[in-house]
Amino acid sequence: MIVDRQGRRFRNLRISLTSACNYACTYCVPDGKRLVAAQDELSAEAMARGVEYLIEAAGIERLRITGGEPLVSPKLERFMTAVGQMGLEDISLTTNGQLLAKKLPLLVDAGIRRINVSLDTLDPVAFKSIARGGDLTTVLGGMEQARAAGMKIKVNMVPLRGQNLDQVMPLLEYCLDRGYELRFIELMRMGHLARDSNAFLQQFVSLQQLLSLIGDQYEYLQANAPVDATAVRYEIPGQGHFGVIANESVPFCRTCSRLRLSSTGWLHGCLSSSNRHFVGDLLDKPRHQALPALQRLLMKALGDKQEVAFSGGATIMKIIGG
Ligand code: SAM
Numbered sequence: 001m002i003v004d005r006q007g008r009r010f011r012n013l014r015i016s017l018t019s020a021c022n023y024a025c026t027y028c029v030p031d032g033k034r035l036v037a038a039q040d041e042l043s044a045e046a047m048a049r050g051v052e053y054l055i056e057a058a059g060i061e062r063l064r065i066t067g068g069e070p071l072v073s074p075k076l077e078r079f080m081t082a083v084g085q086m087g088l089e090d091i092s093l094t095t096n097g098q099l100l101a102k103k104l105p106l107l108v109d110a111g112i113r114r115i116n117v118s119l120d121t122l123d124p125v126a127f128k129s130i131a132r133g134g135d136l137t138t139v140l141g142g143m144e145q146a147r148a149a150g151m152k153i154k155v156n157m158v159p160l161r162g163q164n165l166d167q168v169m170p171l172l173e174y175c176l177d178r179g180y181e182l183r184f185i186e187l188m189r190m191g192h193l194a195r196d197s198n199a200f201l202q203q204f205v206s207l208q209q210l211l212s213l214i215g216d217q218y219e220y221l222q223a224n225a226p227v228d229a230t231a232v233r234y235e236i237p238g239q240g241h242f243g244v245i246a247n248e249s250v251p252f253c254r255t256c257s258r259l260r261l262s263s264t265g266w267l268h269g270c271l272s273s274s275n276r277h278f279v280g281d282l283l284d285k286p287r288h289q290a291l292p293a294l295q296r297l298l299m300k301a302l303g304d305k306q307e308v309a310f311s312g313g314a315t316i317m318k319i320i321g322g
Pocket of ligand 1: 027066067094096156157158185186190
């Protein structure tokens with residue numbers, strides 16, 4: 001097993017199935033242009049082999065499928081069928097929910113029981129101006145159907161000053177009423193936000209600001225979370241939980257166990273590092289040739305992790321997934 005000086009190792013793999021997305025969120029894609037799938041994206045079979053090899057070479061236990069938007073990818077079904085047979089502890093998916101209702105039978109059949117749905121507002125006008133794609137009613141309907149199918153749902157919201165801060169409480173109440181767990185994600189200095197500190201600071205909302213808003217209306221207590229969790233989790237007694245992924249306020253690099261594989265075959269050991277390691281060519285090789293080379297690259301990827309805190313990165317989430 002590859003372990004670093006801080007005792008960190010890779011346990012959680014995030015696969016960006018495609019860089020294509022049916023949204024163009026303001027904080028992710030500043031020019032508003034829809035990203036299509038890269039021409040050199042790996043096949044479903046090569047990506048599934050990537051998961052298989054990484055389980056063996058790095059000790060991956062949990063997989064999250066993300067993007068881009070994973071539900072737009074034609075590879076989804078073949079990929080899910082293959083990874084469903086690998087004995088992973090947990091497979092989950094992050095989606096914007098636009099195609100959730102349509103793809104639900106496929107997700108249920110593939111054994112997905114947990115999904116994260118990204119939703120920054122319940123206001124249809126603000127929704128259009130932040131997501132720049134999709135339709136709010138469709139997302140809410142998809143979540144309702146997923147809940148009825150027995151899925152556990154977390155909702156990801158990126159609070160942005162001047163855009164959706166008025167939605168923190170409505171979204172929290174909406175989630176508490178339905179048994180969804182709301183996860184606020186502090187805005188991350190990625191892509192254009194890593195280069196433009198002013199744009200970042202103008203929009204950034206901190207953990208403390210969120211807690212102060214929520215505390216005006218609810219009593220909350222800090223709740224338990226796994227050691228390598230990225231979110232600080234809170235309980236509102238008798239009503240439910242919420243969490244904050246507080247990259248800036250409570251950095252979690254010291255216990256980070258995440259590894260990312262892009263749709264074009266690059267391994268990323270850290271979102272805050274511009275280093276990446278190409279493994280696409282190894283995935284066509286037989287196991288005995290691929291694994292030793294993969295292990296060397298995994299050592300490098302683990303070495304890319306920040307010691308303490310996320311300091312910003314040139315990569316955009318749309319390419320590598322959240
Ligand atoms: N399309 C899927 C979705 O919408 O959930 C998966 C990919 S999306 C890039 C994953 C998550 O990253 C979303 O919840 C999105 O809000 C978040 N995200 C993207 N850019 C971010 C940034 N700069 N800071 C914080 N979160 C970001």
